[in-house]
């Protein structure tokens with residue numbers, strides 16, 4: 090597979106995104122369900138978040154990218170431009186996911202590298218990442234990029250205990 094690249098999510102990705110969202114849904118993971126239910130509203134929200142416009146108080150500016158290997162859509166990376174208390178407990182600055190059929194091939198490791206490049210580009214000097222204590226694959230990905238552990242917090246979203254990591258850029 091060619092080197093991975095990030096593309097900012099845009100309506101041109103609708104079909105590819107729908108295909109990936111179905112795969113997540115079939116695996117019991119609803120995280121891309123909004124893109125299936127109402128694509129127009131989904132892309133509108135992506136744009137508002139990217140511009141940091143009209144956001145609820147508990148949300149921050151966020152750049153959202155799709156991860157491609159050649160023509161194949163592999164996953165998604167989201168970069169939150171600043172931290173607020175809920176993100177300090179769960180979410181941090183960078184989040185990523187790889188579609189279920191493409192896991193275990195090193196793609197999350199490469200995708201995080203590209204996400205870190207984007208974080209540098211917007212001027213961040215360090216980023217916070219969080220992973221559920223039980224999410225050993227994600228913790229391994231973060232540790233491979235030099236993530237320095239900084240305690241655990243309880244997720245306000247899921248009630249799970251989250252391991253926090255800082256990566257210096």
Ligand SMILES: CC(C)(COP(=O)(O)OP(=O)(O)OC[C@H]1O[C@@H](n2cnc3c(N)ncnc32)[C@H](O)[C@@H]1OP(=O)(O)O)[C@@H](O)C(=O)NCCC(=O)NCCS
Nearest residue numbers: 185186187192193194195196197198219220225226227229
């Ligand atoms: C977590 C996730 C992104 C990993 O994606 P991936 O492409 O499979 O990850 P990679 O192949 O780059 O690397 C996974 C690493 O974890 C290791 N790993 C996988 N399962 C593991 C387990 N159960 N225990 C310990 N290590 C594990 C792999 O061996 C690999 O490490 P290595 O390169 O040293 O061998 C993917 O499972 C996913 O999308 N999960 C759902 C969303 C999610 O959890 N996102 C992260 C939120 S913090």
